[in-house]
Amino acid sequence: MMANFFSSLIISAFVILKNSGCAPLSLQCIDSLSFTPRDYQIDATKKILGSFLDEDKKVSLLLLPTGxxxxNVAIMVVLELLKKGEIPADAKVLFLSPDRKLKHQLHDVAQPDLSNYGSSFLLPEGKTLPPQxxxxxxxxxxxxxxxxxxxxxxxxARTPSRRRVRPEDLDKVAFVVIDEILDITAQTVKGGGFRLDKRFAPILDRLMNKQGIRFLGLxxxxxxxxxxxxxxxHMGxxxxxxxxxxxxxxxxxxxxxxxxxRFYVFDDMRKEIDQLLMLLxxxxxxTLRQxxxxxxxxxxxxxxxMLVFxxxxxxxSYQGTNFDKGTEAFFKSLIxxxxAYLDLVVARQFLFEHTFAKFVDFVRNVKNSLLLNAPEWNEIKELIELAIKEGKASKVSPKDLRLIQIVKKLVQEEGNSVIVFLRFVDMTKHLSKLLSQEGIPNLYVHGGxxxxxxxxxxxxxxxxxxxxxxxSERLIRKGTDLPEADRCIHFGTTLSIEAREQAMGRIRSTRSDLKEDITIIYHQTVEQEKFTRLVEQFMDSVRNLKTSAGWTIYDDGKITSSSEQQPDFVTEEGE
Structure with missing residues (x-):
């Protein structure tokens, strides 16, 4: 056993929203599907079709947790509209995904069921095909x-000869499926609120103005x-x-x-450096608040x-304003x-979620005068030199070793499949190499x-x-379907409750087959405090849901090293 659980908090959010007033619909597509739909998927399909055919809605938005x-629901909706003649024979169906990876994934999943109704085309990236x-x-x-x-x-395109899609062909689109519609459409703006993502606005405006077109957002x-x-x-x-x-x-x-x-990593050096970073x-x-x-x-x-400001x-951004005139000294201090604030943010990320060598290199190259003259910053430099002298500046951190320990148990002893989320692209390669050296086959994927x-x-x-x-977190935490993932490990803290929600969706876990979302964090640091706040916010949000979103969260408290001793530092010899 790894450790005792300190607390158990169960939050259920199964509030069912009834869709009254819609006549029952029979689905003609069921027998021809390449998959067997679940009852709630059939229910969702009928509700979406009812919103289009009975309520005359232009947009239907399906909210359903990842996995x-x-x-499958989108495929059934498209097939049913085709069978009912609601999508004309000469019309097109457009599937939009937020990134190229999800574009390929959506195509591969949909192809077996769509192939009998016409050809599919993956709009190519770059210059793989001539425009014509x-x-x-x-x-x-x-x-x-x-x-x-x-x-x-x-x-x-800049010129008609470079145009790869003719506007008149786009105008033949009669139905649009937008995967991860929140990521494609809503863009956070400075000062709060949202606006339509300018990268998507011209297309959406053109399509929205077309008579008879329908949209399904996922x-x-x-x-x-x-x-x-x-x-x-925005959509009416x-x-x-x-x-x-x-x-x-x-x-x-x-x-x-x-x-x-949560698995704690105990490291007095990082704890002390973190306290100094917090003071700075x-x-x-x-000063920024003032x-x-x-x-x-x-x-x-x-x-x-704070970070945006x-x-x-x-x-x-504020130069040239009335505030700026006559207050050069204050504005210089603000800059x-x-x-310094931005340098400290990056320093902490490297300290907790990258190699110690990367952190050392960053600290040594900081040019900010406020930090260079601060006694706390000089104390951090002294701690770095002491760590190097004592052989604790290894490229393999205590957190790396804790990860290897956990993965070995989950994979080699228990036979689980595991996804490890990391902030930095370089760390996917670094940890992949370490796991391979320990005899654990693995793969990595990142935005590069x-x-x-x-x-x-x-x-x-x-x-x-x-x-x-x-x-890497940003690449994979949204929308990627990973059905073989039994466990999920975060190599540090995620950025928001939305990111946590999306990342947790990678795990195929239900009440009858409960699985784990694991976070590895340094003990008694800001990383621990941030994780605690994040979980509290997430669970409060789930508690307040007014939908049938279906999240159930069990917070099992902290996992210490009482029964699983933390691996020691590794002192590397010269290369």
């Missing part, structure tokens, strides 16, 4: 798979109420849009239930806007503090890879070729 088959050939493929294909960026670049992000409200308002309000929350006899059986675990950061934050109050005419700076200061390479690596993991996949 519960949003794509791409135009022809787009023109003759019935099902188009693309990303908004690819589609915009293909239509709005999202697993049931906690992002602000974005959902923005989409509702309640008269035009229906929000679909499925129900069925098997919904609770398949709805996600997660056991949260609190000083810079005080500056914001002065600029905004007395308003307080929200804590979650510091970046704006460094971009000189220095903003730069081509869409084809990403897809290939993920498919190899799905096929069971290896049981460990290392992935």
């Amino acid at each position: 519960m088959g949003k794509t 050939i791409t135009q022809k493929h787009f023109a003759i294909s019935r099902f188009i798979f693309a990303t908004p960026k690819l589609l915009i670049n293909s239509i709005y 999202t697993a992000s049931v906690l992002q109420r602000g974005k959902l409200e923005f989409i509702k308002n 309000g309640e008269e035009n849009i229906a929000f679909i929350y499925p129900e069925g006899d098997d919904f609770k059986e398949h709805a996600p239930a997660i056991k949260l675990k 950061r609190s000083k810079t934050e005080r 500056g914001y109050t002065r600029i905004s005419g007395g308003k307080k700076l929200p804590s979650n806007r 510091a970046n704006d200061i460094m971009k000189r 220095i503090n903003a730069g 890879m081509s869409g084809t390479s990403q897809h290939t690596q993920i498919q190899r993991f799905k096929d069971g070729e290896v049981k460990v996949l290392l992935a």
Whole structure:
């Protein structure tokens, strides 16, 4: 046994939203599907069709946690509309995904069921096909798979000869499926609120103005109420849009239930450095708050806007304003503090989630005058030199060793498949090498890879070729279907409750087959405090859900090293 659980908190969010007033619909597509749909997927399909055919809605938005088959529902909706003649024979269906990886994934999942109704075309990336050939493929294909960026670049080319999609062919689209619609449409703006992502606006505006067109949006992000409200308002309000929350006899059986675990790493050196970083950061934050109050005419700076404000200061966003005139000294101080704050943010990320060598290199190259003259910063430098002298500056950190220990137990002893989420691309390669040296086959995937390479690596993991996949958080935490993932490990803290929700969705875990979301964090550091706050926020959000989102969270408290002794430091010899 790893350790005793300190607490157990169960939060259930199975509030079923009834969709009254819709006549029962029979589905003609059921017998011809390549998969067997679940009851709640059939229920969702009927509700979506009812919103289009009975309620005359232009947009239907399905909210369903990751891994519960949003794509299957979309396929059934498209097939049923085709069979009922609601999509004309000469019309196209457009599938939009937020990135190239999900574009390939959506195409592969949908192809077996769509192939009998027309040809499909994956809008190519880069210059793999001449524009004229791409135009022809787009023109003759019935099902188009693309990303908004690819589609915009293909239509709005600099010259007609470079145009890969003709506007008149785009106008033949009669139905649009938007996967992860919140990521594609709603963009957070400075100062709070949302706006339509400018990269998607020209396409959406053109399609929305077309008579008779319908949209099906898919999202697993049931906690992002602000974005959902923005989409509702932008796409015509309640008269035009229906929000679909499925129900069925098997919904609770398949709805996600997660056991949260945390593994602590004990490191006095990092703990001491973190305390010094916190002292420095609190000083810079005080100056930034004062500056914001002065600029905004007395308003307080929200804590979650500190990073944005510091970046704006460094971009000189406030220069040239009335505030700037005659206050050069104060503004100069604000710039220095903003730069120091940003340096401290990066330093902490390297300290906790990268190699110690990367942290040392960053500290030695900092040029900010406030930090260079601060006694706390010089003390950090002294601790670094002491660590190097004592042989504790190894490229293999205590957290690396803790990860190896956990993965060995989960994979080699228990036979689980595991996804490890990491902040930095370099760390996917670093930890992949360490695991391989320990005899643990693994793969890694990150945003620096081509869409084809990403897809290939993920498919190899799905096929069971290896049981460990290392992935950069930003690349894989949204929308990627990983059905073979038994456990999920975070090499540090995620950035928000939305990110935590999306990452937890990678695990195939239900009440009857409960699995674990594991976080490895340094003990008694800001990393631990941040994780505790994040979990509390997430669980509060789940508790307040007014939908049938289905999350059940078990918080099992902390896992210490009482029964699983922490591995020692590794002192590396010269290369």
